[in-house]
Amino acid sequence: MPDYTVTHLNQIESEAIFVLRETAAQFERPVLLFSGGKDSIVMTHLARKAFWPARIPFPLLHIDTGHNFRETIEYRDALVKELGANLIVGSVQKAIDEGRVVEEKGLNASRNALQIQTLLDALEEGQYDAALGGGRRDEEKARAKERFFSHRDEFGQWDPKNQRPELWNIFNGRMSPGEHFRVFPLSNWTEMDVWQYLKREGVDLPSLYFAHEREIVVRNGAILAVSEFVQPREGEALEKRQIRFRTMGDATITGAVESDASNMDMIIEEVAAARETERGNRADDKRSESAMEDRKKQGYF
Amino acid sequence: MSEESSGAVGGYLDMDLLRFTTAGSVDDGKSTLIGRLLYDSKAIFEDQLEAIEKTSEQRGDENVNLALLTDGLRAEREQGITIDVAYRYFATPRRKFIIADTPGHIQYTRNMVTGASTANLAIVLVDARKGVIEQTSRHSFIANLLRIQHVVIAVNKMDLVDWGEDRFNEINEEFRKFASRLGNIVDVTFIPISALKGDNVVEKSENMPWYQGPSLLYHLETVYIGSDGNHVSARFPVQWVIRPHSDQYHDFRGYAGRIAGGVFKPGDDVIVQPSGFEAKVKAIHTMDGELEEAFAPLSIAMTLDREIDISRGDMIVKGNNPSEVGQDIEAMICWFSDKPLNGRGKFALRHTTKETKAIVKEVKYKVDINTLHKIEDDRELRLNDIGRISLRTASPLSYDSYKTNRNSGSFILVDLFTNETVGAAMIV
Ligand SMILES: Nc1nc2c(ncn2[C@@H]2O[C@H](COP(=O)(O)OP(=O)(O)OP(=O)(O)O)[C@@H](O)[C@H]2O)c(=O)[nH]1
Ligand SMILES: [Mg+2]
Numbered sequence: 001m002p003d004y005t006v007t008h009l010n011q012i013e014s015e016a017i018f019v020l021r022e023t024a025a026q027f028e029r030p031v032l033l034f035s036g037g038k039d040s041i042v043m044t045h046l047a048r049k050a051f052w053p054a055r056i057p058f059p060l061l062h063i064d065t066g067h068n069f070r071e072t073i074e075y076r077d078a079l080v081k082e083l084g085a086n087l088i089v090g091s092v093q094k095a096i097d098e099g100r101v102v103e104e105k106g107l108n109a110s111r112n113a114l115q116i117q118t119l120l121d122a123l124e125e126g127q128y129d130a131a132l133g134g135g136r137r138d139e140e141k142a143r144a145k146e147r148f149f150s151h152r153d154e155f156g157q158w159d160p161k162n163q164r165p166e167l168w169n170i171f172n173g174r175m176s177p178g179e180h181f182r183v184f185p186l187s188n189w190t191e192m193d194v195w196q197y198l199k200r201e202g203v204d205l206p207s208l209y210f211a212h213e214r215e216i217v218v219r220n221g222a223i224l225a226v227s228e229f230v231q232p233r234e235g236e237a238l239e240k241r242q243i244r245f246r247t248m249g250d251a252t253i254t255g256a257v258e259s260d261a262s263n264m265d266m267i268i269e270e271v272a273a274a275r276e277t278e279r280g281n282r283a284d285d286k287r288s289e290s291a292m293e294d295r296k297k298q299g300y301f
Numbered sequence: 302m303s304e305e306s307s308g309a310v311g312g313y314l315d316m317d318l319l320r321f322t323t324a325g326s327v328d329d330g331k332s333t334l335i336g337r338l339l340y341d342s343k344a345i346f347e348d349q350l351e352a353i354e355k356t357s358e359q360r361g362d363e364n365v366n367l368a369l370l371t372d373g374l375r376a377e378r379e380q381g382i383t384i385d386v387a388y389r390y391f392a393t394p395r396r397k398f399i400i401a402d403t404p405g406h407i408q409y410t411r412n413m414v415t416g417a418s419t420a421n422l423a424i425v426l427v428d429a430r431k432g433v434i435e436q437t438s439r440h441s442f443i444a445n446l447l448r449i450q451h452v453v454i455a456v457n458k459m460d461l462v463d464w465g466e467d468r469f470n471e472i473n474e475e476f477r478k479f480a481s482r483l484g485n486i487v488d489v490t491f492i493p494i495s496a497l498k499g500d501n502v503v504e505k506s507e508n509m510p511w512y513q514g515p516s517l518l519y520h521l522e523t524v525y526i527g528s529d530g531n532h533v534s535a536r537f538p539v540q541w542v543i544r545p546h547s548d549q550y551h552d553f554r555g556y557a558g559r560i561a562g563g564v565f566k567p568g569d570d571v572i573v574q575p576s577g578f579e580a581k582v583k584a585i586h587t588m589d590g591e592l593e594e595a596f597a598p599l600s601i602a603m604t605l606d607r608e609i610d611i612s613r614g615d616m617i618v619k620g621n622n623p624s625e626v627g628q629d630i631e632a633m634i635c636w637f638s639d640k641p642l643n644g645r646g647k648f649a650l651r652h653t654t655k656e657t658k659a660i661v662k663e664v665k666y667k668v669d670i671n672t673l674h675k676i677e678d679d680r681e682l683r684l685n686d687i688g689r690i691s692l693r694t695a696s697p698l699s700y701d702s703y704k705t706n707r708n709s710g711s712f713i714l715v716d717l718f719t720n721e722t723v724g725a726a727m728i729v
Contacts (some may be wrong), residue, residue: 018559021558053550054550064449141387144389145373165720165725167414168708
């Protein structure tokens with residue numbers, strides 16, 4: 001008898017493509033949230049596969065905190081050009097300038113919370129009814145609870161205690177005016193799956209993911225890259241270390257790890273040996289035990 | 302890179318996938334078991350462990366509360382119960398696992414059904430002190446209805462019954478008696494465990510030398526699931542039509558979708574349902590190149606040898622083995638809404654990639670979960686009830702019985718006003 005086994009990586013690839021196509025079909029105006037991180041890079045790669053040989057039938061939306069690594073923006077612009085995609089930028093800086101949000105004060109201020117409002121504004125402005133995100137359930141315990149098609153009320157809020165049942169592979173994207181959906185095609189992927197897949201598919205990544213020497217400061221236990229947004233404070237020593245990033249986010253809060261992993265195989269070995277989750281270095285998750293759930297309820301990615 | 306680790310990477314690409322779900326009554330230890338499985342198989346990161354150690358200590362728990370690894374919502378932690386499914390992942394060199402840890406509380410049955418609907422295997426937990434109780438029966442019945450073909454009965458909290466072999470055997474008997482009236486389960490395995498202490502979860506227990514079988518993890522790693530899929534009746538629900546409008550692919554018209562059963566090859570004679578038009582498969586496309594054959598559950602795009610009007614919701618099937626086409630459907634349904642279904646009702650129906658309206662014409666009977674008897678004198682389906690209905694759809698469906706195909710044999714009903722998913726149905 002012929003062997004019809006499908007490897008797990010091909011199964012989750014097919015599942016993600018299925019979800020991307022469902023999103024294109026069920027919604028009028030979907031948009032793909034693009035952060036420049038590896039998950040959104042996998043997402044664009046999958047979107048390309050899902051609709052090939054046609055172009056991706058929805059725009060990319062980048063919520064820009066204004067605190068970007070230069071490498072992220074360069075990568076983003078090159079990718080958008082190659083895809084022939086339409087890029088929309090929702091700017092936190094602009095939201096601050098226009099007084100729609102107020103910058104946090106204090107030493108540990110971050111623009112994380114401000115991203116939520118900027119995102120909701122951008123969705124409303126573009127009248128987007130579905131936002132595709134690269135969130136994975138293995139990232140965090142509140143995410144572990146989320147559906148592929150995650151319903152948001154007219155305030156953009158998630159109601160974790162009252163999610164729609166999601167049966168088999170039948171996704172219910174029906175909604176009332178003003179509501180929208182967040183859709184997570186990578187729900188069932190792990191960090192290891194993402195790396196293995198990027199390697200298998202030969203996808204290029206921003207250089208920040210690979211080990212390089214950089215000036216850093218250690219702040220609240222996290223290694224932060226020195227940049228125009230992060231400068232040593234009193235008592236903090238400027239150091240040079242060999243580092244890389246496991247996730248890509250706002251430059252003021254995304255911690256790096258010390259590493260010699262300078263290619264895909266080395267990163268995969270490092271991920272396999274890691275004893276901490278990739279978000280373990282993110283100051284935004286450390287604020288309280290249910291920090292992620294609270295932010296998600298309000299409309300975070 | 303060393304040879305050893307390059308071997309491991311090759312292995313990773315070859316691994317297969319087992320999706321399993323937990324089931325059983327409140328507090329039988331489902332979440333604790335999953336926590337234990339993750340912990341003992343070293344799938345827990347240090348920061349996750351530190352976080353739950355801290356919380357357990359704050360709450361004054363005697364042991365580290367492993368259920369906190371999956372009970373991720375604030376309300377769940379406050380109440381010490383699971384409310385919604387948590388999905389967790391781990392891999393051993395043999396397999397990757399997707400776990401759905403589901404709630405035991407009857408109020409959240411719909412979330413249990415959500416977790417179970419995509420599973421190949423269910424672990425039904427039974428508290429060794431309590432034995433088979435109503436929720437055990439309900440969940441076993443649902444697992445059976447969803448045609449989860451592999452079931453593990455994990456008799457838990459063996460530490461509280463002195464690791465007794467007699468008690469274990471008693472519960473096996475109880476369950477077998479109940480299960481003999483369920484039809485579909487292919488394979489049942491009984492394992493005595495203590496999720497709290499770790500006995501027979503990853504390592505074999507020293508407290509129960511009388512038990513000769515495998516540990517739970519060993520069973521999960523080795524259970525054979527290769528023959529579960531349907532590779533006979535070829536089904537391809539069209540999800541999206543790809544029209545590139547580019548010079549290079551000017552005339553390309555690809556039907557995109559995920560194969561829902563069987564095998565397709567270029568040259569195959571196919572029928573497009575419900576229209577009944579016939580054609581041949583011209584090619585099977587992916588961005589990585591054309592395929593010689595494609596089978597479930599792969600996502601592909603298909604071109605046909607002639608121009609036919611095909612759109613989302615149509616189903617391409619092989620000519621030698623077509624599906625049923627019709628508007629009058631009989632199904633078993635799990636009801637998820639506070640608003641009862643009595644007599645007639647109009648809904649949106651979603652079946653594969655098709656949406657149409659449907660009128661429920663009759664509730665034929667309900668099922669008594671404990672006795673598995675039909676209830677015919679009360680035909681109102683209330684929250685968490687299971688029963689048989691007949692309905693008529695506004696446009697024809699191309700369908701199979703759930704027994705022959707999980708994809709083309711299932712549908713959901715959606716409330717036209719609230720847009721809530723109110724029922725999960727399996728075509729008889
Ligand atoms: N003594 C003993 N206690 C256990 C064992 N397994 C679980 N428990 C305890 O039983 C209680 C309930 O465990 P949970 O894992 O939350 O139960 P559950 O089945 O997930 O409950 P729901 O998800 O709410 O349906 C907790 O206090 C556990 O510590 C066991 O093997 N032995
Ligand atoms: Mg639980």
